[in-house]
Amino acid sequence: MEEQKTPKIPVWDLPDVPKGKLPPHLELQRTRVLCTSDAPTHTENIRYSGAYASMGVDNSLRLGHFRDNFRVEVITLTEDDMEFDMIGIDASLANAFRRILIAELPTMAIEKVLIANNTSVIQDEVLAHRLGLVPLKVDPRLFEYMSENDVPNEKNTIVFKLHSRCERGSSRIKVLSNELQWLPRGSEFTLSTEKPAVDPTSRPRTYTSFNCSQDSLPEFSNNPIGPKHDDIMIAKLGPGQEIELEAHAVKGMGKTHAKWSPVATAWYRMLPEVVLLQEIEGEKAEELVKKCPVKVFDIEDIGKGRKRATVARPRSCTLCRECIRGDDWDKHVALRRVKDHFIFTIESTGALHPEVLFTEAVKILEDKCERVITELS
């Protein structure tokens, strides 16, 4: 048997691990997800305060440390979309914000549809469902929730009217969301239990009891409520067909029904990190550039006609792992993800701007904490 080749070094000759700092391999495991060709490893976050106590590293929560390291960088911001980097925060909090954005931020959506006449081919219940999904451009913070025993009033209900008719002899028409007409005074349909008015001056009772007209309120006086988009198809009417209905929108949350979700979607991904473990030159560099489908790598000239591969666009890496597939490529390229760097994207449906949505989401998490504190004390 061949003798072991590794030289024996006395333990006191080994270099000291500096106190208060993790050795590089542990630091890498703590801060990065390693994406190897078979599976990602070190995906977990080590949260326990004493996890590195034996190395003299304090892993407990230090708010000052958090404040120094936390950063937000806005990448794009438009009326509906937003992308930003959130750096120095744990995945559990990033995920809490995402979950709140999708399921716990309130918006207004059509919940009740009173159909007076529907002779179109689309059934009443399908029509009502389609109306529910139409995003409304109105700030939900100005309204109250309507609970079971509440009467619909100007503070918790928005009423829309839709009356569309296709005349006989004409061609088919489309009913678009711009035909939803806001009724600031509330419902115009009288209650079916209401007797014909004896006194012509008294207004008959309708399905809502508004105390005042909504457009007299300062919030809506020059900002009429309506669908966010004017060109959403609701139904198609053939000759002689007609739809007459009233739609009542109320405040709700995404966990009850997705129509109340203020975001089309909200998601995050961890920042990809592509590292070249050794210099890749010549033909091998060309091969690497060709391997990547999203063009992460580039070739750089280092003089005398020599070419070297560089990582030009790590952010666009999808971690498809095509570049570490096949013979020994994983010795040249390492794919990693930064555990505390989140690329967060919010797509708003239009009720509120994405940056407002995010601050509202953070506020909701604060409220949840406050609730626990008050119940404990």
Add this chain to the structure above:
Amino acid sequence: MELGSYQDQSQATFSLTDEDHTLANSLRFTLNQDPRVTFCGYSIPHPSDARVNIRVQTTGDQASEVLKDSCQDLMLICQHVRSTFDQAVVEFKNKKGLDAMNIEP
């Protein structure tokens, strides 16, 4: 919300109604980073009940106090996130406004 505690105040299970992974996972994060906590974890006993159970065991301090402190920490984190975010948005809007005006420096 109820507190299931025994003679020993240092360990308790807290049952939070109308909460889910959103709060429980964030609280587990802050609790685990508290040096006074020896163990903490949460469970959702049934997926159709809106309820989470959070177990906290400490080195000796009262578990409810530790949980309260963790909530406080989480709130402070949230407040910092919010102010940092608002500031970043304002900076971005200012920068975009300047770029749109196209002023030479």
